[in-house]
Amino acid sequence: MKSLPTVCPSCGGKLDVKRLHCGKCETEVEGLYPLPVLASLSQDDQEFILEFVEASGSLKEMAAILKVSYPTVRNRLDEVIAKLKADKKLRGKEKT
Amino acid sequence: MNLGHERKLTTLLFNPFVFIAGPQALGLGLAAVLTAGLIGSFSHTHFDGVLDVHLGGGAPWWFFVAEGLIDWISLSLTLWIFGKIISTTAFRAIDLWGTQALARWPMLLIGFLTLPPGFRRFPQVLLGAVTQPGAKIAIDPWDAAVFCVAALAMLPLICWVVALMYQSYSVSCNVKGGKAIGTFVAGLILAEIISKIVLYQLLIFL
Numbered sequence: 309m310k311s312l313p314t315v316c317p318s319c320g321g322k323l324d325v326k327r328l329h330c331g332k333c334e335t336e337v338e339g340l341y342p343l344p345v346l347a348s349l350s351q352d353d354q355e356f357i358l359e360f361v362e363a364s365g366s367l368k369e370m371a372a373i374l375k376v377s378y379p380t381v382r383n384r385l386d387e388v389i390a391k392l393k394a395d396k397k398l399r400g401k402e403k404t
Numbered sequence: 405m406n407l408g409h410e411r412k413l414t415t416l417l418f419n420p421f422v423f424i425a426g427p428q429a430l431g432l433g434l435a436a437v438l439t440a441g442l443i444g445s446f447s448h449t450h451f452d453g454v455l456d457v458h459l460g461g462g463a464p465w466w467f468f469v470a471e472g473l474i475d476w477i478s479l480s481l482t483l484w485i486f487g488k489i490i491s492t493t494a495f496r497a498i499d500l501w502g503t504q505a506l507a508r509w510p511m512l513l514i515g516f517l518t519l520p521p522g523f524r525r526f527p528q529v530l531l532g533a534v535t536q537p538g539a540k541i542a543i544d545p546w547d548a549a550v551f552c553v554a555a556l557a558m559l560p561l562i563c564w565v566v567a568l569m570y571q572s573y574s575v576s577c578n579v580k581g582g583k584a585i586g587t588f589v590a591g592l593i594l595a596e597i598i599s600k601i602v603l604y605q606l607l608i609f610l
Binding site: 356374375376377378379380381382383384386 | 407409421422423424425426429493494495496499575576578
């Protein structure tokens with residue numbers, strides 16, 4: 309499955325959604341939509357969040373599933389939180 | 405998915421804490437600290453400081469075990485305080501204390517290195533030469549070889565322990581870079597001083 313590009317391959321800037329397509333009726337919607345916060349994360353980060361939710365937010369369970377230690381999972385989660393916070397801050401700046 | 409931590413030999417040797425921490429590390433680590441102390445009691449090897457290994461006089465077995473425990477507590481305590489100060493994220497004390505105990509496991513290997521009788525005989529002969537100048541000394545080349553090989557092997561083992569101690573601090577407290585290295589070195593020096601003071605107090609019970 310193709311992965312959704314989140315950054316521009318040319319300049320590394322953040323990508324926005326310009327066109328959406330309905331696979332059922334072929335309708336196309338054009339506009340300018342920012343990517344949802346979670347979609348703007350890397351594929352790895354998104355997978356991590358999905359697994360985290362599936363594990364009911366239990367770091368212990370995540371550690372058991374991924375066969376790593378508790379602090380390793382905790383540190384990974386902190387990394388994702390830091391990215392989300394940075395993204396939120398950036399979006400806040402863009403709005404103003 | 406994986407978190408980019410493959411079970412490579414180098415990772416298992418130098419940063420096993422990405423795979424093991426918490427109560428499991430504490431159990432294994434304490435078992436290693438206690439066993440190293442007991443081995444030390446046979447060879448009169450004292451772990452009398454966070455990174456110290458010295459041949460010394462005889463003492464009850466509990467004294468050797470207590471030395472290892474005091475070393476572990478001293479460093480865990482100082483690094484826990486520094487971790488609380490510099491870490492921007494929450495961390496569990498059990499991870500730091502557990503991985504710090506496990507970081508001392510190569511001390512077990514050091515304990516084994518000191519077991520051959522030749523290792524103790526050689527420095528005694530040398531000491532005799534110093535305390536009784538002019539006296540004829542008979543150095544057994546086998547004892548000298550055993551002593552030299554063991555002493556040389558101890559150096560990389562101590563370096564390995566330091567590397568493990570740092571990784572334990574880095575992983576458990578989620579700290580990296582210059583700040584982490586600086587506080588680790590400060591913690592190590594502080595813990596060395598604390599352990600020496602506490603061990604000195606322990607001598608009263610002998």
